[in-house]
Amino acid sequence: MAVVQTQDLYAWLFAQTRQGRERGPAPARALLNSLGRPDARFASVRVVGTNGKGSVCAMLEAGLMAAGIQVGRFTSPHLTHFEERVRVNGQEITSARTAEFVAWAKKHAPDAAFFDLSLGLAAQVFTESGVELAVMEAGVGGASDATQALNSSPGGVRAVLLTNVALDHTATLGDTVTQIAQDKARAAHPGVPFLTTAEGEALEVVSAVCAELDAPLYTPASHPALFALPLPPRLEGAHQQRNARLALAALRLLGHDSGSRAALDAHWPARLERFTLDGRTVLLDGAHNPAAAAALAQAIGAGGADVLLFGSLPRKDSAATLAALLGVAPVRLLTHPSAEPPHANLEALAGRFGGLTEPVPLLAFEQALSLTPVGGTLLVAGSLYLAGRLLAGPLRPPDGA
Template sequence: MTYSEAVEWLYAQTRAGAPRGLSRIRTLLQRLGHPEVAFPTVHVIGTNGKGSVVAYLEAAFKAAGERYGATTSPHLLDFRERIRTHLGLIPEAEVVHFVEWAQGQQFSEPVAFFDLTTALAFRHFAAVGISIAAIEAGVGGLLDATNVLPWVRATVLTNIGEDHLETLGGSLEGVARDKAGAVRTGVPVVTGAEGIGLEVIRAIAAERAAPLYVLSESGPLFDLPVQPSLQGRFQRQNARLAAAVLRLLGYDESTISTGLSTAQHPGRMQQLTYQGVPVVLDGAHNPPAARALVEELEGFHLVFGAFPRKDYRTILQTLLPKARSVRYTYAARGALRAEELLQAYPAPYFDHPLEALQHAVQSSQQDGSPVLVTGSLYLVGEMLRLLQGRAVDGLLTAESV
């Protein structure tokens, strides 16, 4: 089996309509000898900012000389970006070996992609012998595969917003209850949530005697000793959450400063230059992310692609007031096509992302406004892949993620 064949097999695995739950991941981990017990973790949950918080933590762990692990999703260029340690991305051979093992197993119910990827990450971390991990949850918290972790030293609940509403209870309160369901008894919780989300988190943390630390720009726990490396005003909140966790874990201020100032997280306000035109790539895939994004830009020429399971109409409505021109493209397999997108707002549609980018560049060359590529991290990843090998300033490769 080749690496690409192994990844394709992983992509094809679903729970086939079965309810969400932890039985599948527990079965996987039991058969692997429970690798999840081998390392402590920071569990990062929330609607937005999870990957950025992990990036800050990862950079700080590196600065401290830790043997660390980190998981984020989705990837941009290579599946292996989802599973990283101090040694780099998980080796291709290990992915292949795991898939061959999984294919030889008999399960009583279909095992989904995220269950398999989570089990692979935990097995890899145990084999490498990491000393700490920053783990990003997938969807929600209570029934997310990452909620089997037994040795959580801190929980981060970044925020509560409108995403996965149909899966997580149909309301912000339901989303908050699901995400806060991962709060552990006695384990510190750091959060940037507000409103009803914070009310729910506060109640659950109290029930479980979990110390709760709510983001405060004036609080010393959340102090920013340096300017965060990631772009956007919203990144200051993510950086404050990461700084608070690092202080609770006992890291010194020098390590915290290095982590905040050196973190990398491609695809989030990532700035490139293509054919002399500024291009911003951002994977904003829900309304809160879109609202944060538009606050950063005065005007832009929009390249938009999204998926039917997302609230793409609200995302578009958020982006359109500052969009000086609009065009759609096909984000990735399963993404929205022209007929659905044109019902939301009339604009040209391009099957190929580079054609859409080139069309936007022509508009940008007329007025100097940047091109914004957004709507999905899968679109951002595909655009980065297509731009590889072309004359692009500011392009990062998979190995630098």
């Protein structure tokens, strides 16, 4: 009976979509207030950006733990289960703790949105657990994101990190890099260090906003020693080296350089994650927008895989994301990231770019694996939802692994 009740609570939580609900920090702040302002009792490092936020958060968590800090981590989305989103000292919260919070929310915050509820749960858990410093990943945007509601009193925000700026969530943030950069840059706070590896026009916007808000700006160009990378991170690709530079710069600036080696050894699933299955190599990556796909293609190289299994959500720029991956593999199979609609138009994508289609993701994975020669490589990309579905199924590690 308890399992059924827990499933009912999850169903309610996942149904609390943002549709029809107010966006931005205000509703999240109201929820945090109703919880007794738990975010006032721990400091935070905020991580914003188009891509790479989760990787940077994973590195920061590992580095801070190695430096002896009581650390919380809040990230999104999850891959296989909700509790991945909230961790204390590397340990996920329990499903019982989630159920307890959702039972409270159903009674006291029935109109709150899913992300705001997740944020409120994280803040409550971090306070209960004595977290000193929480690594908080923004959902969408910067100033317009719910995480901007977190305590920003002196000492409340220790640093703000911006990974990069590219076109994504354009319906919410704007359809130009400049517009998106404006929103993300305004996550800055007066007197709080703002660190970024953004470049080009995005960096120009960031520089102007930081000057306006009197936020000290740190970049690889302005502070090369701070962003120095002593050796490559465990996570593969040039884009992960940029992420590592950002994470190490934050650790050094906060006085926790002793955790740098641990940060470089951090693992983050579905980011060029390697598996061996039936004599084939499977590379799993959550690249879900054109910029992430371009970085993935650069990391793998032209012809670096034999088969590409691609699945993208309809709200994403599926065509541009797929186009960035065309040179990676000669054989392409298109699928849906999830069994639930809405779905992207696979036939339209196949007609434009070529390739086979199989709408059922698990069947598509079986077919893609069969198309991959023994000793060859299958690349799976296009959506973290597709990655999560495979990690919960055919790529799930054996018990105890």
